[in-house]
Amino acid sequence: MIDVPLSVLDVAPVAANGSPGEALAHTTALARRTEELGFRRFWVAEHHNMPAIASSAPAVLLAHLAANTSTIRVGSGGVMLPNHAPLVVAEQFGTLAALHPGRIDLGIGRAPGTDQATALALRRTVEGLSAEQFPQELANLINFFTEDDPGAIVASPGAGLTPDVWLLGSSGYSAQLAGLLGLPFAFAHHFSAQNTLPALALYRDRFTPSRWLDEPYAMVAVSTVVADTDERARYLMGPAGLSFLRMRQGRPQPLATPEEAAAVPYTEVERIFMADRLVGQAVGSPSTVAGQLGALLESTKADELMLTTMVYDVEDRIRSFELARQLT
Numbered sequence: 001m002i003d004v005p006l007s008v009l010d011v012a013p014v015a016a017n018g019s020p021g022e023a024l025a026h027t028t029a030l031a032r033r034t035e036e037l038g039f040r041r042f043w044v045a046e047h048h049n050m051p052a053i054a055s056s057a058p059a060v061l062l063a064h065l066a067a068n069t070s071t072i073r074v075g076s077g078g079v080m081l082p083n084h085a086p087l088v089v090a091e092q093f094g095t096l097a098a099l100h101p102g103r104i105d106l107g108i109g110r111a112p113g114t115d116q117a118t119a120l121a122l123r124r125t126v127e128g129l130s131a132e133q134f135p136q137e138l139a140n141l142i143n144f145f146t147e148d149d150p151g152a153i154v155a156s157p158g159a160g161l162t163p164d165v166w167l168l169g170s171s172g173y174s175a176q177l178a179g180l181l182g183l184p185f186a187f188a189h190h191f192s193a194q195n196t197l198p199a200l201a202l203y204r205d206r207f208t209p210s211r212w213l214d215e216p217y218a219m220v221a222v223s224t225v226v227a228d229t230d231e232r233a234r235y236l237m238g239p240a241g242l243s244f245l246r247m248r249q250g251r252p253q254p255l256a257t258p259e260e261a262a263a264v265p266y267t268e269v270e271r272i273f274m275a276d277r278l279v280g281q282a283v284g285s286p287s288t289v290a291g292q293l294g295a296l297l298e299s300t301k302a303d304e305l306m307l308t309t310m311v312y313d314v315e316d317r318i319r320s321f322e323l324a325r326q327l328t
Helices: 020-037 058-067 086-099 116-123 134-143 172-181 193-206 230-248 258-263 268-278 286-300 314-325
Strands: 006-010 041-044 073-080 104-109 164-169 185-187 218-226 282-284 304-308
Touching: 006 020, 006 314, 020 041, 020 058, 020 314, 041 058, 041 104, 058 073, 058 086, 073 086, 073 164, 086 104, 086 134, 134 172, 164 172, 172 185, 172 193, 185 193, 193 218, 193 286, 218 230, 218 286, 218 314, 230 258, 230 268, 230 282, 230 286, 230 314, 282 286, 286 304, 286 314
Parallel strands: 006 041, 006 304, 041 073, 073 104, 104 164, 164 185, 185 218, 218 282, 218 304
Antiparallel strands: none
């Protein structure tokens, strides 16, 4: 049995035969159902210029999700800070915290969440693409929530309404920064499984107690598809693998059906790429996934797991979380 809290990361996947509006409605239904099931938090990720993803504006989507739920924590997984003015982010999440006290998480990342051309459109200058100012921007963002200096700029709403701030990462850079600042850290194991253990070791080694945490707190995000059989789960995972492959090839597309994904004549190189994506993830029957998540917990010593499930049909998505919840 899985003995740590479980949470949800979603990207509002857009189906090939659907629309962004339908994708957002499905994400809303998933948030309600996972709240009923007792998941701790529901996060949405910031991505841009991706036809398969409708969560490009996390703050807007979170306002809707928080209004359609009542107890589950909602948050960003994450806001890509170099894409935004820190004061604007503080005001957005200060507004959310004012509307939904005690339920808002602000997960912060530094990657663009898109390709370089789109990142330039977001960040407006070539210099901004390097994200060299990220530590200072993060410090500014946190300071905008405080009222310690009477002459300083504060977010309004926001001052005194600080959401729970997390640092997100897929490498050692954010792990070290999260440790030095004493922030909770969420690692993108679903993106960068080979870096998970080194990053978590850096985080714990560099951790300094802070006003937020006395001890390190690490959450690991893992791709998870649970179905009645291993074969069914791998079949449902096919569209996500194809979507990631096409994105890496510079040809992003909406989420294909499982039938369409299975019928693609993949090259050997493409098959290896997609198989590598499954290494360290949790895909299979309940007993198989229990073993996979158990092994992940044993190796990472994570304090919390965040499951991300990208499948074509919303009913299969909801069913996966229902089965996963039974493992705790």
